[in-house]
Amino acid sequence: MINEAYKAMLGGKSVIRELSEYATARGAEIGYENVFDYSLGNPSVPCPQDYTDAVIDMYKTAEPVALHGYSPSLGISSVRKAIAESLNRRFDMDYTADYIFPTTGAAGALTHALRVVTKPGDEVITFAPYFPEYQPYVNGTGAHLTVVPADTENFQINFDAFEKALNPGTAAVLINTPNNPSGAVYSAETLTRLAEVLNAKQTEYGHDIFLIADEPYREIVFDGGEQPYPSKFYDNTLSCYSYSKSLSLPGERIGYVAVNPRATDAKLIVPMCGQISRGTGHNCPSSTAQLAVAKVVDETSDLSVYETNMNLLYDALTRLGFDVVRPGGTFYIFPKALEEDANAFCMKAKDYDLILVPSDSFGVPGYFRMAYCIDTEKVERSIAALEKFVHEVYGR
Amino acid sequence: MINEAYKAMLGGKSVIRELSEYATARGAEIGYENVFDYSLGNPSVPCPQDYTDAVIDMYKTAEPVALHGYSPSLGISSVRKAIAESLNRRFDMDYTADYIFPTTGAAGALTHALRVVTKPGDEVITFAPYFPEYQPYVNGTGAHLTVVPADTENFQINFDAFEKALNPGTAAVLINTPNNPSGAVYSAETLTRLAEVLNAKQTEYGHDIFLIADEPYREIVFDGGEQPYPSKFYDNTLSCYSYSKSLSLPGERIGYVAVNPRATDAKLIVPMCGQISRGTGHNCPSSTAQLAVAKVVDETSDLSVYETNMNLLYDALTRLGFDVVRPGGTFYIFPKALEEDANAFCMKAKDYDLILVPSDSFGVPGYFRMAYCIDTEKVERSIAALEKFVHEVYGR
Incomplete structure (x- = not known):
């Protein structure tokens, strides 16, 4: 007999997965290099040789x-x-x-x-x-x-x-x-x-x-x-x-x-x-x-790109007036959204091909997560998109 | 708080694991080639190249x-x-x-x-x-x-x-x-x-x-x-x-x-x-x-050794008067022990460096399992040990 409890769980979808799937689909449309996909925490640097x-x-x-x-x-x-x-x-x-x-x-x-x-x-x-x-x-x-x-x-x-x-x-x-x-x-x-x-x-x-x-x-x-x-x-x-x-x-x-x-x-x-x-x-x-x-128990990949990306994003977000705590580590940053409803904020960002994860599923409303385990070159290009988004939608 | 249910499970040991550990320890003593270890279902042939x-x-x-x-x-x-x-x-x-x-x-x-x-x-x-x-x-x-x-x-x-x-x-x-x-x-x-x-x-x-x-x-x-x-x-x-x-x-x-x-x-x-x-x-x-x-989804290892081993063991066990069903597959054989208590039978076999698994944990008393995923040469040598064991202990 099919377990009804697990069956009922099928309704619930992971917001992160959904956004990641959207980014992949959008990438197929306009070229993945043009989608600023900050959705998924998948490392972007190779394992050690x-x-x-x-x-x-x-x-x-x-x-x-x-x-x-x-x-x-x-x-x-x-x-x-x-x-x-x-x-x-x-x-x-x-x-x-x-x-x-x-x-x-x-x-x-x-x-x-x-x-x-x-x-x-x-x-x-x-x-x-x-x-x-x-x-x-x-x-x-x-x-x-x-x-x-x-x-x-x-x-x-x-x-x-x-x-x-x-x-x-x-x-x-x-x-x-x-x-x-x-x-x-x-x-x-x-x-x-x-x-x-x-x-x-x-x-x-x-x-x-x-x-x-x-x-x-x-x-x-x-x-x-x-x-x-x-x-x-x-x-x-x-x-x-x-x-x-x-x-x-x-x-x-x-x-x-x-x-x-x-x-x-x-x-x-x-x-x-x-x-x-x-x-x-x-x-x-x-x-x-x-x-x-x-x-390789004492080794790591070359993790320095995450710090480079963090600094670029933190500086840009601060410059754009976001309320943001400077990350001490990881490849995530968690700024406050520019409106109360983080879901609405992230939905609007999608129009600029910025894939941001609203914070509700992390247990805090009103913020968003960016997973900056992506190429630095793309982070740099995304900042222009972020500026445009914030300017056009929020007048900053 | 430590989960007492899992803690209580620590008492229960796997008979197969215990016998396998005994075989390894005995092997360190007398040379593993001299221990006829039929305990563990670990394949003995290499994966396909x-x-x-x-x-x-x-x-x-x-x-x-x-x-x-x-x-x-x-x-x-x-x-x-x-x-x-x-x-x-x-x-x-x-x-x-x-x-x-x-x-x-x-x-x-x-x-x-x-x-x-x-x-x-x-x-x-x-x-x-x-x-x-x-x-x-x-x-x-x-x-x-x-x-x-x-x-x-x-x-x-x-x-x-x-x-x-x-x-x-x-x-x-x-x-x-x-x-x-x-x-x-x-x-x-x-x-x-x-x-x-x-x-x-x-x-x-x-x-x-x-x-x-x-x-x-x-x-x-x-x-x-x-x-x-x-x-x-x-x-x-x-x-x-x-x-x-x-x-x-x-x-x-x-x-x-x-x-x-x-x-x-x-x-x-x-x-x-x-x-x-x-x-x-x-x-x-x-x-x-x-x-x-x-x-390699349609390939297998060369599995023929298991049939060779099965035939050698089935013939020997039958010759020695064991009540045994001829296996149609796997690398296991499951004969009836020569006394009612399969644990006693397997314990006595250990004196001949024959590592056999008593059947109680498989839900049938009075039988024993041999996992013949071992070298054929060893199976052949084990038959002499089996004959000696059966002759000396059970007069056959």
Whole structure:
């Protein structure tokens, strides 16, 4: 019998996907180079040559039966060890392979982490603006997502609203830093205060509150800065990562959960992920993808284009009078729309072939997201279109 | 808060995994060539050279940003089309790309198919002997698995027991042919009768009963035979497939669900799989794995070794007086143990470095499974060990 609940979900469409499909269709009409498609967070720079070379070398030299054999159910040991050691070098942690669970990207990581630390009926808190897929990730566990209103001053955390939202049913808090869509990089000060609040509430409620840190943009930080490592600030942290952005490999579906060794039941969490996998059919990410990322574990693509693009857009938007927080990282910028209704604003922008994503699905009305993972040359041309749009429609 | 249900599952261990780990440890002691490891269904023949060449060619010539970009959420169109057309050629079906949903192997396929056609509380019926992971796959949906006792004459379907088990709460029936662990290939007669029973019960109960056909061993059929295609016999069929066995790629996690175009709500089922994916974090299988299998979609590894091994083992087991059904396919054989307690039997075999899997976890007591996806030379040597074991312990 067809499941009516999933059938009912077919109505709901992703605004981002719809806009991306529109951009592709429009591109077929007028040439894709003439569509300023800021809809999708698909990396625009190639993966490192070392990654390509590592894969070709494996396929040329490894024995196929071994290369393509089943991965152990908790991931390939040497890969888990390489990831642990890389994190230890960078963030002065003390992971071992036992605390690393390779996953099919951040989606796989988050859905496992959420199942480990919630049960149906529990509450997970996140902060606006947030990645819209958090809704299905959390709903899929049987828990529900509560969204804390944004700190629109700088897109750090609105702590007053957060403290009001916390309650004894809160099982986990889900953060995303550097943040999609705002580009905010949570500061050491923010993470310190977050840990203080959570520690106090754990004591008050008499139970653990886990922090799930979604960190796929960890390596895309501007001005020579670095994303402070959330797990360094709070013991009950599960770090969820994807190589999609740092190595430009979104199609390969490869990431991990890293369990803070000082978390409650830390030693059990990766084996629990293995049990969860059996029920969802996740099993492991591709064994060759696991082996290949382990060979370039400390590398990234050349990510500098995102900072170049951000500076061009930030300067143009500021010049045009937009209210916009300067992103500290990612490849997103999140300005305030020029009218209250961001959907109307973005609809009008389409007439100038500017594909902008209205902010409603990110949990904040009145803003829009631009994903500037596109060629710099196109960003430059888009600024003329933006100027024309703002001038003609809003008289600026 | 740590999820106590998943924590409680940590007690349960896979007998197959435990035996495989024992074999590896014993191999380190006495040399792995001296351990007759029949525990694990890991293909022993290499993938086709064309697969390796296709991957190397893609990595050498394709533009990395495009090659590693996000797969569309329902899979890459050209890949879905290639799979549909291959199935149409082989089985005279009329799939289009719209009915194909690429997944992370058969595990991904089954967990999606199960979610599409059950809701929590529903019943799924399967037939002993069955693959033990069906339990977590079904439990993960909130449905429960009912196991129909085996037809131990020939490991087809025990229809008397099946008709007794069917009831208005039955939402789906899950079959696995060619069968792990018995090696049975469901005949056209079996599939015809199965369809008749299901059609009659659909009418009687006034609701759909879906057939989920798990077919990863489809291409491993002996004596020049072929597996009749279950979806040809019954409209409400979701075919679940993995390239793990036919192309020897278990680590790559690549397979699909193929929806019979005449199934109820057929056009909605792949989009529903996409919605289900969002909640489990499955997303898509690796884009390069999708593209690579599409290039060798009508090929298989050289699978002939499995038939050679089967014949050697079947002859030896028969000669030694085992009660054994000759497998029609797969790389498994499922003889009756020489004492009632298959666990005791397999434990004693370990003293002869014969690693056999007792049948209890397959839903039939008193049998054992041998996975003969190992070198023929080793099979030959193992027969001497088997003879010695049977002679010394059971006086035969």
